[in-house]
Amino acid sequence: MEHPPIDPSLGGKAEEQETREKILSAARQLMAQKGYKGATTRKISELAGVNEVTIFRHFKTKVAILEELLKDILDVRQQLEQGIQGEYADIKQLLVNYARTYFNLLVDRKEILMICMIEADNQPEVVKLFSSLPVTAVDVLCNKLKEFEEQGHLPKGDPCTAALMFISTFFYAFMAKYRVNVDLDIEEEKLFENASDILLQGINCKKTTKQ
Amino acid sequence: MEHPPIDPSLGGKAEEQETREKILSAARQLMAQKGYKGATTRKISELAGVNEVTIFRHFKTKVAILEELLKDILDVRQQLEQGIQGEYADIKQLLVNYARTYFNLLVDRKEILMICMIEADNQPEVVKLFSSLPVTAVDVLCNKLKEFEEQGHLPKGDPCTAALMFISTFFYAFMAKYRVNVDLDIEEEKLFENASDILLQGINCKKTTKQ
DNA sequence: AGTGCATGCAAGTATTTACATGCATGCATG
DNA sequence: CATGCATGCATGTAAATACTTGCATGCACT
Structure with a gap:
């Protein structure tokens, strides 16, 4: 629903990046608190403010989110x-x-x-x-x-x-x-x-x- | 299936105590490794070597097991x-x-x-x-x-x-x-x-x- | 105007999970 | 022998959960 600021350097990907980041951030927060199992895709979607399906459009599976998060250490x-x-x-x-x-x-x-x-x-x-x-x-x-x-x-x-x-x-x-x-x-x-x-x-x- | 050694000091409760302890011990081990959610009642029953229903004959709910465990600190x-x-x-x-x-x-x-x-x-x-x-x-x-x-x-x-x-x-x-x-x-x-x-x-x- | 792309929404599926029920077994004690 | 008690086993249930599909919407860029 939100749209990217007009920023040619990002091409058309700003929107995508943003939702992806929102999902990752929500997952990070929830998994840190409740653990991997406790952070359900539903809760993640709610916290991220996106639809649950959107999660699976960005990440093939739930573990893929975790794996993405772990790259930061x-x-x-x-x-x-x-x-x-x-x-x-x-x-x-x-x-x-x-x-x-x-x-x-x-x-x-x-x-x-x-x-x-x-x-x-x-x-x-x-x-x-x-x-x-x-x-x-x-x-x-x-x-x-x-x-x-x-x-x-x-x-x-x-x-x-x-x-x-x-x-x-x-x-x-x-x-x-x-x-x-x-x-x-x-x-x-x-x-x-x-x-x-x-x-x-x-x-x-x-x-x-x-x- | 197991039966208590004849020990009058324990009355008829030895058997009961034993299974109860087996359940608690299995739950303690699994929850420490996998967390509360990761320790499913099925896994607990398997590790304890008892039937899953037996768990619920000893503990009203799964959280009751956790609460029991926490008394030890x-x-x-x-x-x-x-x-x-x-x-x-x-x-x-x-x-x-x-x-x-x-x-x-x-x-x-x-x-x-x-x-x-x-x-x-x-x-x-x-x-x-x-x-x-x-x-x-x-x-x-x-x-x-x-x-x-x-x-x-x-x-x-x-x-x-x-x-x-x-x-x-x-x-x-x-x-x-x-x-x-x-x-x-x-x-x-x-x-x-x-x-x-x-x-x-x-x-x-x-x-x-x-x- | 038209095409593509990211998203929302509604609905569905298969599996897992906590917990229940009914019945059978076998030991122990009176 | 009879009763009680702890357990096993088979089956069931309602909810949660990861993940899918089909369709509609609306912006962006051409």
Whole structure:
């Protein structure tokens, strides 16, 4: 019923794109909440504001919608590595920045991540997609910490566990906020900062750090 | 078809209890994997090795099964507090012990926790049940750390974030292992210990701690 | 004016699913 | 032996669900 703005660069496809996007968006939202089975094609069509048949004109089957949605998780490593490459005043600033980058990546993909989590056992490939984000985040951070250790900027330790703890913290904060709606009683920026402090100094350590 | 061993203490109810338990166990397993909708009464009956009708002789409706399952999460605080009360050689030992206690509590309830996570948006009360475990774990640990700070065993800091980081680590490890089947490349006991070390000393700190 | 294309609407189909009913079986206990 | 009780089995039902088909509408572009 809606018609495309006259935009020659899009050809005649603007309308099609729009409905397709509306369907995908509605499906993403519903599947994240209710799971694949809970997101019926009827509900999707209602939320998208289109007729149910229209869904099947755009997607051969319901799983095709899911498969389309799942394409959005990939290529995360690059963004994470970018967030860790720049110049920072000190390691703490790097950590705070990395925490923010990672948390925002999670939030940007929250619906798809939820779908993967919920559907983990029904769609096996989904597992890899889901886990790839935190696993990559741990890996990238771990490598950076190792680098610091080799350069003498950090004492030798267990960078993998450290990275795991750091990433876990924001993974949990993310789940608490967007899946379970628990209030953690701490602002995100404050959490990034305090967690970075604790990761660096621990809770039992005098603050005697250089730089 | 099976008949109860002659056990007067159980009266004539042993048989009934047994099938009931078989149904609950099958439902727990399936719902944790496939979600509430994915666990059809037919599949439950097959896994339980009973006839589908038998399910409805024991439970009025399918949700009644779910409700029954959800009763198992409660009363966690007591167990967590017990695990933190005893005498320990040093704070690190206390942390390692607490980590183990918490992780085991998660593992013991893994199916129900997964169900809660998956069904979070469909069964609203479920959310509270699910979140209660990590939230309580953070709370109990946070209180203990505050106590240490007041007694001068730890410098003043941010015990809440510290507790959150610690609990998050094992929450993530738990999810990785039991939901996503990711191998973290570290044994659990080792993880408990290394995480405790890092929480206490950080990664940028000379080991000059009294305990 | 005419053609194509995306969509809406009404109706239908085959399957799945939660749940019901009636009947038969077999053990246990009085 | 008789009664009760838990279960199996066959069958049924009403709703939901993924997906189909046929037809009408209205905009866009030629």
